[in-house]
Amino acid sequence: MPHENKPGQIVILNGNPRAGKTSIVHAIQNTFEEVWMNVGGSLFKKMTPERYQPGISLRPGGERPDLEPLIVTLYEAMYESIAAHSRLGLNVVADVWHHDSYSSPRGILPRCARILSGLPVLFVGVRCPIEVVMQRRIATWNAGYEEDGSVPKPVGLWQHAVHVPGIYDMEVDTSILSPEECARQIRQRLEEGPPFSAFHSHEDMM
Numbered sequence: 001m002p003h004e005n006k007p008g009q010i011v012i013l014n015g016n017p018r019a020g021k022t023s024i025v026h027a028i029q030n031t032f033e034e035v036w037m038n039v040g041g042s043l044f045k046k047m048t049p050e051r052y053q054p055g056i057s058l059r060p061g062g063e064r065p066d067l068e069p070l071i072v073t074l075y076e077a078m079y080e081s082i083a084a085h086s087r088l089g090l091n092v093v094a095d096v097w098h099h100d101s102y103s104s105p106r107g108i109l110p111r112c113a114r115i116l117s118g119l120p121v122l123f124v125g126v127r128c129p130i131e132v133v134m135q136r137r138i139a140t141w142n143a144g145y146e147e148d149g150s151v152p153k154p155v156g157l158w159q160h161a162v163h164v165p166g167i168y169d170m171e172v173d174t175s176i177l178s179p180e181e182c183a184r185q186i187r188q189r190l191e192e193g194p195p196f197s198a199f200h201s202h203e204d205m206m
């Protein structure tokens with residue numbers, strides 16, 4: 001059960017759409033013994049009114065400058081929620097897709113890092129090669145290649161922008177690891193170290 005005098009562990013899973021974040025969230029919640037709350041982007045997106053969609057999942061490219069100030073606040077609200085859970089002793093796993101390819105830089109990741117200052121955070125890069133992302137987009141969304149056979153521009157932008165600057169405590173490649181194996185490696189890293197510092201290293205980046 002949670003210990004109110006000890007902050008809960010936070011695991012941030014960062015990766016592009018279809019990379020496999022949600023599957024890892026479920027594997028963690030189903031296989032780790034303690035209480036792991038999912039306070040992540042998928043849920044915050046659902047909490048957002050329709051007229052402000054895509055909200056927190058606005059893709060790279062700077063297409064909706066009108067939404068960007070709200071997106072900064074939504075990220076801050078989500079990370080304040082993550083911090084609140086951790087301070088009450090609850091472990092948190094969050095699926096996110098950070099990027100800074102808005103109409104102008106917004107510095108969301110450094111802002112979020114400052115909100116979690118002093119709390120234990122493991123920052124995990126969830127990687128997946130673009131060919132496999134495309135296979136999953138076709139299989140699950142029926143959204144594939146352009147007529148000329150090229151990768152759609154937003155998909156290509158995501159693939160790069162979500163891993164800038166790409167400083168993680170650990171990375172997993174979901175094209176070669178099952179969600180359960182990713183969760184097992186995360187558990188191992190939490191238990192065996194070395195200490196993690198990647199998320200907090202972003203605090204001073206802006």
Ligand SMILES: Nc1ncnc2c1ncn2[C@@H]1O[C@H](COP(=O)(O)OP(=O)(O)OP(=O)(O)O)[C@@H](O)[C@H]1O
Nearest residue numbers: 016017018019020021022023136140174177178179
């Ligand atoms: N490790 C894996 N191996 C094989 N298939 C996977 C793996 N992880 C996820 N998938 C499949 O890829 C698809 C996307 O997975 P998932 O919903 O976990 O990704 P996501 O990163 O949360 O995506 P989104 O951000 O688009 O919601 C699903 O069909 C899922 O079954």
